[in-house]
Amino acid sequence: MKRRDFLKSASIALVSLASINLFAKPLKRRPNIVLFYVDDLGYGDVGYHGCKDVPTPHIDSIANNGVQFSAAYVTAPVCGPSRAGLLTGRYQQRFGFEDNPGPFRQSPDTKIGIPDTEKTIGYRMKALGYRTAFIGKNHAGKDSEGNPLNQGFDFFFGFDNGASNYFIGKNKKKMLMKGRVPVEKENEYLTDAFGRESVSFIDKNMKEPFYLYLPFNAVHAPMQAPEEIENEFSDIADPGRRTFAAMLTSIDRNVGKVLKKLRSCGIEDNTLVIFTSDNGGAAEKSNYSLNGPLRDIKGSFYEGGIRVPFCVQWKAAIKPGQKYDFQISTLDILPTSISAAGGQISKSWKLDGIDLMPYMLGEAKQPPQRYLYWRLIHGWAINDGEWKLVKSWGGRNWDHNRKPELYHISSDIGEKNDLIKKRPDIAGRLQKEWNRWSSEMIPPQWGWQEVCGKYKVPLD
Numbered sequence: 397m398k399r400r401d402f403l404k405s406a407s408i409a410l411v412s413l414a415s416i417n418l419f420a421k422p423l424k425r426r427p428n429i430v431l432f433y434v435d436d437l438g439y440g441d442v443g444y445h446g447c448k449d450v451p452t453p454h455i456d457s458i459a460n461n462g463v464q465f466s467a468a469y470v471t472a473p474v475c476g477p478s479r480a481g482l483l484t485g486r487y488q489q490r491f492g493f494e495d496n497p498g499p500f501r502q503s504p505d506t507k508i509g510i511p512d513t514e515k516t517i518g519y520r521m522k523a524l525g526y527r528t529a530f531i532g533k534n535h536a537g538k539d540s541e542g543n544p545l546n547q548g549f550d551f552f553f554g555f556d557n558g559a560s561n562y563f564i565g566k567n568k569k570k571m572l573m574k575g576r577v578p579v580e581k582e583n584e585y586l587t588d589a590f591g592r593e594s595v596s597f598i599d600k601n602m603k604e605p606f607y608l609y610l611p612f613n614a615v616h617a618p619m620q621a622p623e624e625i626e627n628e629f630s631d632i633a634d635p636g637r638r639t640f641a642a643m644l645t646s647i648d649r650n651v652g653k654v655l656k657k658l659r660s661c662g663i664e665d666n667t668l669v670i671f672t673s674d675n676g677g678a679a680e681k682s683n684y685s686l687n688g689p690l691r692d693i694k695g696s697f698y699e700g701g702i703r704v705p706f707c708v709q710w711k712a713a714i715k716p717g718q719k720y721d722f723q724i725s726t727l728d729i730l731p732t733s734i735s736a737a738g739g740q741i742s743k744s745w746k747l748d749g750i751d752l753m754p755y756m757l758g759e760a761k762q763p764p765q766r767y768l769y770w771r772l773i774h775g776w777a778i779n780d781g782e783w784k785l786v787k788s789w790g791g792r793n794w795d796h797n798r799k800p801e802l803y804h805i806s807s808d809i810g811e812k813n814d815l816i817k818k819r820p821d822i823a824g825r826l827q828k829e830w831n832r833w834s835s836e837m838i839p840p841q842w843g844w845q846e847v848c849g850k851y852k853v854p855l856d
Contacts, residue, residue, distance in 0.1 A: 474675060
């Protein structure tokens with residue numbers, strides 16, 4: 397049975413999902429959408445992926461109440477480009493956001509950030525009549541155009557930088573902003589402040605559909621956590637992992653606060669909740685995360701840098717307990733959100749993501765056939781769901797002579813067996829396809845290396 401068409405009017409969209417499966421209930425309005433986006437969380441750092449030393453009950457509840465995607469990928473192994481891909485539903489290399497904001501630029505007139513020609517998820521959802529909020533870390537560059545209020549969001553509380561102190565106090569550096577105005581003082585631990593503002597936004601906007609984008613900056617360094625939470629993990633011997641445990645616990649508890657608020661307002665069932673991370677866990681002595689069975693860490697094109705936890709719940713529509721092993725991307729969040737809201741996706745938008753709703757609703761019987769692509773300065777990768785060809789970046793001290801490697805990724809997620817000598821035919825096919833895709837992208841417009849532009853500006 398097929399999903400019924402959304403019935404639209406000026407003020408309300410009536411959605412009936414009863415024809416999809418017996419689990420679904422008739423909905424009186426379009427769903428609210430909450431997107432939790434965590435910073436530097438490792439694949440093995442959540443309970444539903446087997447984490448043993450840090451309980452994550454609220455995050456796990458999303459996974460258990462809906463759908464788990466075990467092969468979810470981001471578009472970059474570092475923060476800024478990954479976020480740009482998610483927010484636009486397009487590969488960020490299409491508009492030059494290949495590297496994190498850095499000192500090198502293509503010209504004195506180069507503006508760092510998502511350009512006005514690209515429409516963010518905030519813009520797309522606002523056009524559908526949603527109230528939109530951006531609460532947390534924005535890593536799009538400090539040019540004024542990058543403020544989320546200029547990109548379709550009605551409310552902004554957060555900062556624009558790669559990292560922030562978690563104990564803001566008097567906000568001496570004027571980093572923490574509410575709208576376009578620096579916050580005078582913030583007494584709460586920053587993760588708690590983001591949770592507080594999210595609950596407040598829900599409370600003020602619960603009568604109409606809303607889109608809440610909540611990109612926590614935890615568990616990104618600096619490693620700072622409330623002492624009382626750290627004391628709960630006295631059994632963890634490594635002090636770095638102990639602080640990490642406290643930071644992740646704070647995230648989980650604030651996820652719980654948001655879910656509780658949705659529940660108390662009577663709107664949890666009709667809220668699409670998405671949880672994922674911006675890239676893989678960082679190195680030991682950086683944030684002490686765990687990437688589980690995956691190889692390598694943040695910054696790498698091996699799985700540990702780009703494969704992330706990803707789970708979704710929508711109690712009124714999605715049957716719980718589903719698990720999918722086919723590859724998806726954070727590029728898919730924008731088109732999936734539009735589809736859930738009853739909107740139409742135009743081909744003129746040239747999105748790179750796909751709509752996941754048919755899979756989560758049980759309509760699609762076959763997994764999507766697609767390639768996923770990556771490129772960051774000197775490194776790159778391509779994955780067709782079964783095979784992965786990768787030329788590891790190796791960081792700033794990269795090796796010109798590094799050769800591509802081939803992995804049967806569907807059976808070797810730890811990337812232990814390089815099969816490029818045994819299957820040159822597959823490697824050749826993937827290389828040709830990656831070359832085709834890369835030729836459509838533009839050069840990086842800014843970044844941390846001279847290849848990103850000859851014009852250099854001083855850093856703050």
